[in-house]
Amino acid sequence: MSYTHIQEAVDQQVGLITLNRPQVLNALNRKLIEELVDALEQMDRNEEVRVIVLTGNDRAFAAGADISEMANESAIQMLLKDQFAVWDRIAYVSKPIIAAVSGFVLGGGCELMMSCDMVIASETTKIGQPEVKLGVMPGAGGTQRLAHAVGKVKAMEMLLTGEPINADEALRYGLINKVVPIEVYLQEAIKLARQIASQPPLAVRLIKKSVHKAVSHSLDEGIAFERNCFYLLFASEDQTEGMQAFMNKRKPNFTGR
Template sequence: MEFIRITPQAHPYVALIQLNRPNELNALNLQLMRELRDALQQLDHDTAVRVIVITGNERAFAAGADIRQMAEKSAVDMLQADQFSTWDQIRKTKKPVIAAVSGFALGGGCELAMTCDMIVASETAVFGQPEIKLGVMPGAGGTQRLTRAIGKAKAMEMVLTGKFISAPEAERIGLINRVVPVELYLDEAFKLASEITKMSPVAVQLAKESVNQAFEATLHEGLYFERKNFYLCFATEDQKEGMQAFVEKRAPNFQGK
């Protein structure tokens, strides 16, 4: 792959995907997004991987979409390119995905981070949806995921003015999980990932599905979905192991079965 780097075992059970267009501040062109999609699908089927971390570099997670690639496109060109189908496939990744963000996470970069399940940021991270300044608007979830994460008023301000927010503000309003010094942001993402790898992979997948369902369904439908996934856990060996370990006062050894 040309624009991403994959480390399948960056930590035990944790894979790392690094966006690798440093000269373009990791701008998200079509090829990079397709490579990212393929990497996530590959790692999603790798039984040695339980959590995936996506990062860029200290200067930029991703500074947005590749504007040069879009500037002369027509509406029909954009429709036929169907670039957002790649984003839809990324969203369907079953394993937990953590964004480790430093520097710019703007436009498509902010949208990519929000597509992940959790976000760990360095104190230099900056988030924003500045598409309005280019005469367009967010198209990969910026108006939808941002509003769900931080509420209508704040999202409306960011989307309509193109305003950037700092990492501490992003944490305060609930967009990200935590902020750490720049030299620690990737280690902190691995630390969070490692906590998750200790849990039952099956239960983690079902729990992730259930949390995401909260944004797609009514409360009644969401509770029904949650209950079915809860019952399904009792068909796993991990449930037996987890509860037996609790009774025996020892750490469980989950196998993902």
């Protein structure tokens, strides 16, 4: 696919995807989401990529959905278009996705951020779900992921008032991993990505799957899944390499095999 609303690059085992509609604060129209999901899936299949970083710009990661696409739609038109189905494919990307966010992270932008696995935020970040102010509600997982991330009462407050929270508050509630100065938020995300990229890819992939299982299944089911993944990794060359390197006091060379 030829991309018009995103940019992509690969460097040192890190894939970088940049939302690129700055004139509308990276508003998420359907074309952008289709391009983004395609790029994520392409990088997921690319053996040169071990971790993916998703970012916008200093002013806005994404300020929400493109309202002009939906303002005049009927309920039946929205149902038939099923515009959020493509979003569901993000959850099946097996490699870690780190969001590097700054400025406005609102509505669909917040939902996109929460679809990622980790978040590095600049100190200027404002995170919220203001859909209620438009007479609607989140439709791409906002009520569900936000409640899982910050708990019921804080999610209710954010969703029912539509008011955003700043980066420090988001950090206190566990919605993001780290707050850094605006000058370095992307570099910090890439630094984290390269650290994870140095780990054994199969173990990283199964750890991500296991953590996702933890938030969507019972404890017993999650532990059973984790245990099977643990055993499976003993069939990998990276397990042999990692344990031999540890015993021989040398740096391991992980190949993803």
